[in-house]
Amino acid sequence: MLSSFTEPLEKGKSWGLESSRSLIRVLTLFSKDSFIALNLLSHPEDYEKDSTISTIDQIYIISGLYAKNYFFGDLQLIHVAKSDSRLANNDLPVDIQRLRCRALYDALHFSPSINWLGKKLVERLRSRAERYIVLHLRYEKDMLSFTGCTYGLTDAESEELRIMREKTNHWKTKNINSTEQRIGGFCHLTPKEVGVFLQALGYPPSTLIYIAAGEIYGGNAHLSELTSCYPNVVFKEMLAIAEELNPFSKHASQTAALDYIISIESDVFIPSQTD
Incomplete structure (x- = not known):
C-alpha cells in the first residue's frame, strides 16, 4: 500500500521497488519478519520471472513488514497512499495473496x-x-443507489437513487432492475x-x-x-x-x-x- 517510503536513517531519501527481484532482496533484509515470506511463498525465486506481479503488488507485500519494524516501533510518521487492497483482484498467485494478507494484518494498527x-x-x-x-x-444511500436495490422504498426515493447512480461517473452500471437484483440475492x-x-x-x-x-x-x-x-x-x-x-x-x-x-x-x- 506504499508507493514510496523513507528510511529512518536516511531522512528524505525516497525509494520504491521496480522489479520482482527487488521483492526477494528486500524481504531478506528483515530477518525478524522474513519467516513470513519463507513460510508463505512456496517458491519465491519463481516470482523474479513473473511479469504479472506489478510494482504496486510488490509494495503491498513488503509494506507491512517494513512499516512494522521501522516505523511503528519508532513512532515515526508514515504516509500510506490509497490503493487497491482487495486480495481477490488482478489474478495474482495464491502465495502472493497470502503473503500480502499476512503482512498487512500483522503490521497495521489503529492510531x-x-x-x-x-x-x-x-x-x-x-x-x-x-x-x-x-x-x-x-x-446507506450510496449502497442502495449502487446496487439498485429499491425494495420497500417509495417511488420518489427510488428515483432519487437512480439519479444519484446516473450522476456518479465511476459507477459503470446505470440501468439496474431492482426486482432482478432482489431475486438474484444481490440486495x-x-x-x-x-x-x-x-x-x-x-x-x-x-x-x-x-x-x-x-x-x-x-x-x-x-x-x-x-x-x-x-x-x-x-x-x-x-x-x-x-x-x-x-x-x-x-x-x-x-x-x-x-x-x-x-x-x-x-x-x-x-x-x-x-x-
Whole structure:
C-alpha cells in the first residue's frame, strides 16, 4: 500500500521497488519478519520471472513488514497512499495473496486516538447491558443507489437513487432492475427484514443492538421498521459526545474503524448482506 517510503536513517531519501527481484532482496533484509515470506511463498525465486506481479503488488507485500519494524516501533510518521487492497483482484498467485494478507494484518494498527475511543464506546455499551450484538446494516444511500436495490422504498426515493447512480461517473452500471437484483440475492436485508430475522433467531425485544453503519437512508422512517421490534438500538452518535467524534467525522474510514473495534468486542456480529 506504499508507493514510496523513507528510511529512518536516511531522512528524505525516497525509494520504491521496480522489479520482482527487488521483492526477494528486500524481504531478506528483515530477518525478524522474513519467516513470513519463507513460510508463505512456496517458491519465491519463481516470482523474479513473473511479469504479472506489478510494482504496486510488490509494495503491498513488503509494506507491512517494513512499516512494522521501522516505523511503528519508532513512532515515526508514515504516509500510506490509497490503493487497491482487495486480495481477490488482478489474478495474482495464491502465495502472493497470502503473503500480502499476512503482512498487512500483522503490521497495521489503529492510531491511539481511535483505539482509545473505540474501547471507551465498548465500555459504555457494556454499562447498558451485559451483552450486545452488532448489526452491520448496509442501508446507506450510496449502497442502495449502487446496487439498485429499491425494495420497500417509495417511488420518489427510488428515483432519487437512480439519479444519484446516473450522476456518479465511476459507477459503470446505470440501468439496474431492482426486482432482478432482489431475486438474484444481490440486495442487503432491509431494516424490517433484519427485525424478522432477529425474531426468528429468538432474540428478545430488550436486546441491545449497536448499528455499525453510516447514515441510514430515510432515517427513522425506515429504521422504525426495526426499532418497533427492537427499541434498544444505538449508534456511535448516541454513545459519544460531539467533541469525541468531531476529529473523525470527516473521515469515513476512521469512523468505520470505530465500528470495527466495537464489532470485534461484541458478543454477536450480524451482517445484513445475503452473500
